[in-house]
Amino acid sequence: MADAVTAGTAATAAAATAAAATAATAATAADLADLDAAIANCFACPRLVAWREEVAATRRAAFRDQTYWGRPVPGFGPADAEIAILGLAPAAHGGNRTGRIFTGDRSGDVLFAALHRAGLANQPTSVSRDDGLVLRHTRIFAAVRCAPPDNKPTPAERDTCAPWLHRELELIRPTLRVVVALGAFAWSAFWPALQAVYKTKPPVPRPPFGHGARWVGPDGVPALLGCYHVSQQNTFTGRLTPAMLDDVFARAIDLAGL
Numbered sequence: 136m137a138d139a140v141t142a143g144t145a146a147t148a149a150a151a152t153a154a155a156a157t158a159a160t161a162a163t164a165a166d167l168a169d170l171d172a173a174i175a176n177c178f179a180c181p182r183l184v185a186w187r188e189e190v191a192a193t194r195r196a197a198f199r200d201q202t203y204w205g206r207p208v209p210g211f212g213p214a215d216a217e218i219a220i221l222g223l224a225p226a227a228h229g230g231n232r233t234g235r236i237f238t239g240d241r242s243g244d245v246l247f248a249a250l251h252r253a254g255l256a257n258q259p260t261s262v263s264r265d266d267g268l269v270l271r272h273t274r275i276f277a278a279v280r281c282a283p284p285d286n287k288p289t290p291a292e293r294d295t296c297a298p299w300l301h302r303e304l305e306l307i308r309p310t311l312r313v314v315v316a317l318g319a320f321a322w323s324a325f326w327p328a329l330q331a332v333y334k335t336k337p338p339v340p341r342p343p344f345g346h347g348a349r350w351v352g353p354d355g356v357p358a359l360l361g362c363y364h365v366s367q368q369n370t371f372t373g374r375l376t377p378a379m380l381d382d383v384f385a386r387a388i389d390l391a392g393l
């Protein structure tokens with residue numbers, strides 16, 4: 136029992152050290168290009184580093200002839216975006232394969248088709264980093280930048296990765312007006328960012344996540360919109376339909392004043 140407690144304490148201390156190191160590096164990123172490069176070179180979470188590299192080495196049969204990215208996945212979209220789309224983490228054979236968030240998987244197919252319908256993307260598909268996709272007014276990133284096993288990062292991994300998210304929000308803060316949170320995990324990740332980036336205390340109790348949920352804070356703070364995650368589990372079952380996504384992005388465009 137004592138050994139387990141000691142091991143747990145050591146793991147907590149290691150996570151805190153890793154988070155501090157990540158925060159220090161993130162704080163020095165002068166712009167998004169700097170930040171993207173630093174994120175792609177992050178090795179702070181041993182479990183996720185091992186997983187992203189194992190997936191990249193073993194690959195899925197359909198992608199056996201491809202070289203996986205196998206690293207953390209930076210954000211994508213213009214630096215003067217008014218709308219941010221916040222996801223959970225890259226998919227093992229999507230972003231972790233292609234190096235672009237939501238790219239090369241079914242979730243991305245649904246998301247980018249909706250962004251295209253909304254006029255926020257120049258094409259409806261996102262298949263690789265050199266496919267010509269350009270986003271308008273919109274930047275997409277995830278709360279955790281490495282693909283986690285079973286799409287479930289640990290709380291310590293979430294906290295270690297948070298400084299990347301916070302710095303990204305800081306860098307796009309001048310234009311950012313609304314954050315669309317894809318799922319409850321992203322919705323929860325917004326509140327620490329609100330404190331860290333905007334020095335604004337999150338509401339108590341926290342507004343619950345829901346599809347269509349909306350929180351509007353004080354002036355100068357982006358609004359938060361909830362949207363069911365574009366996972367296959369939601370889109371294949373009809374829990375999240377194209378019309379529901381269209382409605383969310385129409386509201387985001389309106390809140391952004393576009």
Ligand code: SF4
Nearest residue numbers: 177179180207281296
């Ligand atoms: S999850 Fe985030 S903090 Fe952890 S290794 Fe990946 S990029 Fe670094």
